[in-house]
Amino acid sequence: MTTGTYLEIDGRPALRFVRDYPHPPQRVWDAVTDPTELAAWFPARVAFPDAGAPAPGAAVRYSFEADGDGGTGRVVTHEPPRRFTVTWATDELRLVLDPLDDGGCRLTFTALLGERDTAARTAAGWEVCLEALDAALGGRPSIAPTGPTPAWRRHYEDYVGVGVPAGAPVPDA
Secondary structure, eight states: OOOEEEEEETTEEEEEEEEEESSOHHHHHHHHHOHHHHTTTOSSEEEOTTTSSOOTTOEEEEEETTTEEEEEEEEEEEETTTEEEEEETTEEEEEEEEEOTTSOEEEEEEEEOSOGGGHHHHHHHHHHHHHHHHHHHTTSOOOOOOSOOHHHHHHHHHHHHTTOOOOSOOOOO
16 A cells, blocks of 8 residues: 655655644654654664754764664754754655644655655655654554565555656665
């Protein structure tokens, strides 16, 4: 099953995921911006070495437990508890939180991609990451994805099946 949508934004390939949560925006904001909470669902460890906390223009360092360096990026937008945008290598990750009438909030996560042929592979990755975020926010055990899994492979095949661009190398799952 796919929950993401492939689109182009200003000529760039992009993926968009929308999730509604029964939590106030501040709770979801913490889950998507605090390095300790990101560890429950984000595929890399995140650090803000310049200031220890996100701020526009601040450096972002990504690292992986298995092989170390995950690259760097910058905080583009930091408007608590509404908008958070960071770069990661050639991708840009945009998170927007909108309050809902029932006290919950809607997370719109958009990943602008550096390369079109990575779309299906990246969509599958964000799908398993967002499933981990869903679990973490739901109080269920959550482990951040650190590599391809059978669930990732199923999502990848689903995205390819609905026509999301593919062609980039795919890791074994």
